[in-house]
Amino acid sequence: MMLIPTRRAWALVLPALLLTGCSTSQTSWRNPETLFGLLTPYRIDVVQGNVVTQEVLAQIQPGLGRLQVREILGTPLLADPFHADRWDYVFTIRRQGVPDQKRRVTVHFNGDTVARFEAGEMPSEREFVASIDRPVKGRNPKPDLTPEQVAALPAPPKAEVVRKAPEGAVRTYPPLERGQP
Known part of the structure; x- marks a missing residue:
């Protein structure tokens, strides 16, 4: 029980x-x-699309042709066959230790010329490089020495550069035409 x-x-x-x-x-x-x-676990870095910065975006103006836009921004990541007058440039980056980034630029065409473009806040080239740069563990990017200590360091020895004439095998070739010695 x-x-x-x-x-x-x-x-x-x-x-x-x-x-x-x-x-x-x-x-x-x-x-x-x-x-x-x-x-x-290790996450692989994933970078997709076209990097568009403020400097690059400043070159896009209404009236540019499709070929000019392609030369400035590159081949669009998305070219929809149902919307032939629209190109989408999307950039994404996913790296371990760095926040994910996603940016989008849409270029609208009227025929073969740019009618308008839409873009969010784009970083400058310096801001973009700073946003993807991550410190490496165990490496101190700033020197621990003061400028006076750096100036007091001995100069590295100069290596003597001796330039020689090129040496190679001495070859004799038969004459190309008959009758020549």
Whole structure:
């Protein structure tokens, strides 16, 4: 008789334990940055599309031809056959340790000339390079020496450069035409 109440108790406790175990393991599985909350797997860098900066976008003006736009911005990532008068330039970058970036420029044509273009906030070239640059662990980009200490360092020895005339095998070739010595 004692066996039945314990079976009922286990029948109630076991599903509750299993469900709580699932809820804690689900949080570690949902986070793609960690594996079981302990390891961080390597994420490959993904760069797609055309980089468009403020300097490049300033060259696009209404009235430019399709060929000129292609020379400035490159081949569009999206050229919809149903909207032949619209080119979409999309740029995305996903790197580990750096926030994801996504930018979009849409160029609308009227025939073969640019009618208008739409773009969000574009970074300058310096801002773009700074946004994708990430520090390397263990490397200090700034020197620890003061300018006076750097000036006091000994100059590296100069290597003597000795230039020789090119040397090669001495070859004699037969004359190309008959009758010449």
